[in-house]
Amino acid sequence: xxxxxxxxxxxxxxxxxxxxxxxxxxxxxxxxxxxxxxxxxxxxxxxxxxxxxxxxxxxxxxxxxxxxxxxxxxxxxxxxxxxxxxx
Amino acid sequence: xxxxxxxxxxxxxxxxxxxxxxxxxxxxxxxxxxxxxxxxxxxxxxxxxxxxxxxxxxxxxxxxxxxxxxxxxxxxxxxxxxxxxxxxxxxxxxxxxxxxxxxxxxxxxxxxxxxxxxxxxxxxxxxxxxxxxxxxxxxxxxxxxxxxxxxxxxxxxxxxxxxxxxxxxxxxxxxxxxxxxxxxxxxxxxxxxxxxxxxxxxxxxxxxx
Numbered sequence: 001x002x003x004x005x006x007x008x009x010x011x012x013x014x015x016x017x018x019x020x021x022x023x024x025x026x027x028x029x030x031x032x033x034x035x036x037x038x039x040x041x042x043x044x045x046x047x048x049x050x051x052x053x054x055x056x057x058x059x060x061x062x063x064x065x066x067x068x069x070x071x072x073x074x075x076x077x078x079x080x081x082x083x084x085x086x087x
Numbered sequence: 088x089x090x091x092x093x094x095x096x097x098x099x100x101x102x103x104x105x106x107x108x109x110x111x112x113x114x115x116x117x118x119x120x121x122x123x124x125x126x127x128x129x130x131x132x133x134x135x136x137x138x139x140x141x142x143x144x145x146x147x148x149x150x151x152x153x154x155x156x157x158x159x160x161x162x163x164x165x166x167x168x169x170x171x172x173x174x175x176x177x178x179x180x181x182x183x184x185x186x187x188x189x190x191x192x193x194x195x196x197x198x199x200x201x202x203x204x205x206x207x208x209x210x211x212x213x214x215x216x217x218x219x220x221x222x223x224x225x226x227x228x229x230x231x232x233x234x235x236x237x238x239x240x241x242x243x244x245x246x247x248x249x250x251x252x253x254x255x256x257x258x259x260x261x262x263x264x265x266x267x268x269x270x271x272x273x274x275x276x277x278x279x280x281x282x283x284x285x286x287x288x289x290x291x292x293x294x295x296x
Contacts, residue, residue: 006183014180015177017287021168024295037162041291048287056280062117066124077135077288084142085296 006058013055020044038085042078049074118182119274127281130244134285137237138292144229155230158223163214164294167207168286171245173180174203175283178252182276185269190259193272197256200279204249211242234293241282241289248282251275 024044031037052072054060059067117124145152158282178202181193218224218231225235255275264272 007180010176010179010183011192014172017172018169021123021172021287024291025165027295036232038296041296045288045291049284052175052280052284052287056175056283057277058118058179058182061115066117069128073131073135074284074288077138080139081142081292084139084146087204 009055013051017048017051020048035086038082042082045078046074049078113189119183119272119277120270123274125279127277130281131285134237134241134288137233137240141233141237141292144233147248148229150231151228155228155234158218158221159234159294160217161212161294164290165208168212168290170203170207170210171283171286174200174207175280176200177203178276178279182269182273185259185264185272186267188267190264194256194260197252197259201249201252201256204245204252207245208242211238237289237293244282244285248279251278 024041027037027040031040050071053067053070057070059070142144177196181196181200184196185193215235222230225232251274259272
């Protein structure tokens with residue numbers, strides 16, 4: 001049952017990742033403000049990263065320290081990049 | 088699990104939903120070898136330096152980077168994103184069927200993942216060639232120096248990932264993962280997901296923003 005959930009979880013994540021990738025490309029059509037656009041794209045990066053870390057890498061079942069380490073990477077790096085772009 | 092019907096059990100033992108602290112710890116297992124995770128962390132750190140360097144350079148040369156990004160094929164980047172994400176899905180599914188002790192099925196899923204990785208490589212080479220045809224090289228300007236360095240470095244990781252996937256597929260085909268010891272297989276799949284993770288940061292940074 002758990003393995004079945006893992007398969008459906010991976011497929012749902014794949015759909016989410018594809019949809020977010022397409023949204024990121026077409027965002028400039030809907031958002032004129034560059035700062036808002038950069039923030040939206042980097043939030044999308046964060047959401048996609050969380051899916052890969054938790055579902056594909058299966059770190060949601062790993063010791064907390066490792067999950068936190070990888071999640072902090074996908075939070076801090078886009079945060080730092082957005083600070084650089086918005087300076 | 089101790090049955091709740093045993094009357095001599097301690098209060099903690101009679102509650103099947105409540106695990107002891109040591110049981111909780113044993114449930115949380117890092118997939119693959121610890122060494123691979125440290126290697127992945129090292130790789131992520133190197134790429135983080137590249138990404139930060141790229142963002143800082145863009146702030147220093149805004150016009151050059153805007154012009155440079157306009158010359159890139161955004162759709163090729165999107166195709167590559169979809170190829171890598173799909174490849175990662177098949178690798179995740181392969182690990183799942185390995186847990187069900189179906190190594191041959193896992194091999195076919197890995198081969199499918201590799202096919203998507205080859206699509207990524209093909210598109211990337213086409214992208215490089217079309218830039219070369221326009222007379223754009225690594226020496227054109229700072230943007231293209233960083234573009235070629237970062238994407239080629241990532242491409243090298245994709246190639247290494249392909250070799251690792253081929254190795255774990257070979258090992259699975261010849262039943263080398265005995266006694267449900269999938270540590271080597273998990274290490275290989277984790278490396279591949281890292282390649283995907285890096286691309287989802289690289290793609291918006293270089294092609295989209």
